[in-house]
Amino acid sequence: MGRGEGIAVGREATFIGHSTSPPVLAMLSPISRNRMDAMLTPPSNLWHPELRALYTLWLTHCPDGGQGVPLAGDLEPSELRRWLGNVLIMDVTEDGGFAYSYYGRSLARAFGETRLGQTLEALPGEQKQILHQEYEQVRSGRQPLHRRHTADFNGIRRTWERVVFPLSSDGETIDKLLVAAYEL
Helix, strand or coil: CCCCCCCCCCCCCEEEEECCCCCCCEECCCCCCCHHHHCCCCCCCCCCHHHHHHHHHHHHCCCHHHCCCCEHHHCCHHHHHHHHHHEEEEEECCCCCEEEEEECHHHHHHHCCCCCCCEHHHCCHHHHHHHHHHHHHHHHHCCCEEEEEEEEECCEEEEEEEEEEEEECCCCCEEEEEEEEEEC
16 A cells, blocks of 8 residues: 555555646635534535544534634543544644654554654655645644545555644644544
8 A cells, every 4th residue: 555644645645636726725615704603514525424423523622702712622532442443643744744643553554654743744755745734824823724635555546535624732722633544
């Protein structure tokens, strides 16, 4: 299998298509600024049922009538158990970079390695650039981001869907990202 971060293209893979352009980023929609107006329902453009369920859980932890971002400490590992194999957690580093602090087993198996403890700087150029832009958009925008993409991993064409969720340790600063990815 190709090497890489969850659904991102690995060293042996090349991009062959994206669900959105340019470059591949799209905020989740239709979600109102008041998330509670969405009636705790994930956006209809999420295809994978596990991503819809995780999105609903994330919404239930949003403070201030759906305006805030969940506290990282409020998401208990027992609540996340069903998704743990397909998630990774990125810590925002002091220099504005991103480091893997958790890497799900299913993702490690799918991509032939774990990146636990590594930063995005260890990734190949295009992959690093796309993921940094995506993660920075979630960090600064304080909103989840959704992406689907298809890539060729060592001759095997695979399509993945992923959502990046912002989390905060102090209720203000986005210092963690919960990334969930499922093959379609």
